[in-house]
Amino acid sequence: MTVTTTKKITFEEYLTYDDGTDKRYDFNDGELIEVTPATVLHNDVMMCLAFFLQSAVQQYQLPYCVRVNSTEIFNGKRTR
Incomplete structure (x- = not known):
């Protein structure tokens, strides 16, 4: 850095x-x-985690929207 x-x-x-x-x-x-850019391995880990989080969100019908670099909560009107 x-x-x-x-x-x-x-x-x-x-x-x-x-x-x-x-x-x-x-x-x-x-x-x-x-901040130094993420490595290829770091990006692979982020994508893997996002995939598993998104799977859980869909399975349990949670009010979240998983993004690679953030997670949003839906409150019915807007995201936070």
């Missing part, structure tokens, strides 16, 4: 930070740290 900011920023600035790329950053003690 690489520290990408030279000056410390606030958490509010972090929430609105956009460097014009699709890179992801962690916020640690006022500094932005670039």
Whole structure:
């Protein structure tokens, strides 16, 4: 991981930070740290877990929508 900011920023600035790329950053003690991309193995594990979670959601008719990078809860009006 690489520290990408030279000056410390606030958490509010972090929430609105956009460097014009699709890179992801962690916020640690006022500094932005670039998150390294997932490996092929990491992606395989995510896909496998998503498949099994989706199977359970369908089997038990749970109000969830499984996504590879997130899970949403349906409350009848919108997702959270």
